[in-house]
Amino acid sequence: MLIKDVTEVATPERIGQHNKRLILDVIRKYGPLSRADLKRELGMSFPSVSANVKTLLDEGYVEIIGTGDSDVGRKPEMLAFNARRGYIVGADLGRSEMRVLLADLKGDQVAYVNEAAEEPRTGEVIIRQLQSLVRQAVNKAGIDRSKVKCISVGVPGIITPGSDEVILAPFVESLHASDIIKALQKDYDAPILLDNGSNYGVIGEKWKGSAQGFQNIVYLSYSYGIGIASVINGQLYRGSKGAAGEIGFMLLDRAQLRGSYEEIGPLESLISEGNLRALEDRSKGWNGVDSLLDALQAPDGVLKRMIEEIRDYVGMLMVNISSILDPELIVLSGRLGSELGKHFSDHWRLMLKNHVPFPPQIVVSELKSMESVLGATAVALRCINEDAEF
Secondary structure (H helix, E strand, O other), rough: OOOOOOOOOOOHHHHHHHHHHHHHHHHHOOOOEHHHHHHHHHHHHHHHHHHHHHHHHHHHOOOEEEEEOOOOOOOOOOEEEEEOOEEHHHHHHHOOOEEEEEEEOOOOOOEEEEEEEEHHHHHHHHHHHHHHHHHHHHHHHHHHHHEEEEEEEEEEEEOOOOEOEEEEOOOOOHHHHHHHHHHHOOOOOEEEEEEHHHHHHHHHHHOOOOOOOOOOOEEEEEEEOEEEEEEOOOOOOOOOOOOOOOOOOOOOOHHHHOOOOOOOOOOHHOOOHHHHOOOOOOOOOOOOHHHHHHHHOOOHHHHHHHHHHHHHHHHHHHHOOOOOOOOOOEEEEEEEHHHHHHHHHHHHHHHHHHHHHOEEEEEEEEOOOOOHHHHHHHHHHHHHHHHOOO
């Protein structure tokens, strides 16, 4: 096996590129700063700082926003990161609602639009609505579309390596990654990133939500379907085929064993919102999932037994996840996950305490269904910052 030599020669050009990136990163994180501040912070010579700052000013990466205080001589120019040099878009193709957030290059929201998801949930309908929402966000922000530098889209399923079709998304038909990319690139000359919505959910929680500061996180999304996304030692874990977290296929009872594969897994067929909707005719007074949520206030009869069964399945799920991944934190999200978490978190904490040596914390997401679109935005932001052209 040949090992490629990736050693880079420290040419003046590469040193200059490295120094510009260092200066830009410091200004973005800690600015506004003067040239003297940068010299002290980075240990560079003043001529090197001045030359690189001039290039960053000429290229629009930084801007002068005024002068600072000085006891002697000329007041220093204060340099700030030019967050409006370009913009990024994060999108979430949710089951019941689609969301698009446009942010500046610091990640600050500039425009946000959302709509109820149109039916039928075919690839053609989803892509058409996504195009419309991105255009609305750009128009709302009052910017030219050429200023969009990256678009990141959370999809309701997974795209396996070497594949184009979005799979394991039971409420979506014929959605292909290449079709999403082609449609958006008709309007925007920018990288288009796609990932599973739950993966973006855990990233959003780590960036802006309850998981800030944690390095081992499980994000449990429970609504129409059920799935998790995991951050292990600070890194998103995908699995060999991108299907890590498809816990709907988990077996929690011997009676669930099957003779052949089905796309709806055993656990998902028991407790997902999609399956619970199919139970509407099986109990008196049952009117979809809303009946179940209403019954949390005063459970009775069939609904009480159904709630207790779901509660215990989710608790068993948490025990099994914790015994394998040993997370610090489990974040509950989704329509059912959030509502059940408000009622049964203490019950699940006791189950975890009784069954695993190191029980994780359990919290309900406070991002109000924005975690996936925030995660998409964070990924776009990282892409742009890492790919700055100098």
